[in-house]
Amino acid sequence: MKMTSQRQVILEELRKVTTHPTADEVYRMVQQRLPRVSLGTVYRNLEMLSQTGIIGKIESPGAPMRFDWNVAPHHHVRCQRCGRVGDLHLHLPETVPGMDAFLGVRDPKSGFVLTGYQVELVGLCRSCYDQMQVSPKDMD
Amino acid sequence: MKMTSQRQVILEELRKVTTHPTADEVYRMVQQRLPRVSLGTVYRNLEMLSQTGIIGKIESPGAPMRFDWNVAPHHHVRCQRCGRVGDLHLHLPETVPGMDAFLGVRDPKSGFVLTGYQVELVGLCRSCYDQMQVSPKDMD
DNA sequence: ATGCCTGCAAAGCCTTTGCATCTGC
């Protein structure tokens, strides 16, 4: 993979932030420096960079994908209210004890063989938490 | 919520299968009995039925939502190859020991308060498993 | 010259929504 200038700028911009931006947010950041860049190029490059393990991709249901320059293993929390994603620094259990014994096992009823699992964390970012304190009726 | 005939048929058709169909699959099943039903109605009713807890909704990133008549708590596995979802009958750990201690806690660095977590399981359905045995190069 | 990359625009996929009409109480 050659490091074109677009690719380089995309990577640099991503590395400036800790907010796990969406493709569109990256696009807008990159646009400041490369006004003629296209959204398609941003998508293509983010995809390529994440495929090669240079950056991370964070996917969750019903929400646009987000990207992370930090590929070291760490937990993410997604705000259940606004969708923001944060890095978790609490020391959480990394694995579910006893779960690994099930990997590779075929469930007799469904016929599925288990290959992996992951723990998804949800929470409230500071501003959403504060807003909910103010108006509890906004809860859903 | 009134039980219209469309709603009733949607529920009945969903209850006939164990495949966790997508909205579109439900639509096609319902169409056999109500040829003039609309996709929008199917979406609206599936949403309403799941909001009220009569059926379950299964969401995962990059895949269409799926629905489940069985609202009793149970695990799902998603086939990493074809997206099919199965019910897991293996007796898995229900919770991550020690994790609950973190609920309600604010992570100092990110500022997020943890509110919940869930374990996602991935695997291979029988037919994808078999196909991968035949042509290992299809793996990704 | 070649092969990868880009900008642009269009299409794609899934889901939601506006609106006029219809239904059942």
Added chain:
DNA sequence: GCAGATGCAAAGGCTTTGCAGGCAT
């Protein structure tokens, strides 16, 4: 007659893709 539900079609949000031209080797 009214509230709520429907069919239809259009729009919406996000992502991918086809294509013609560009750039570096």
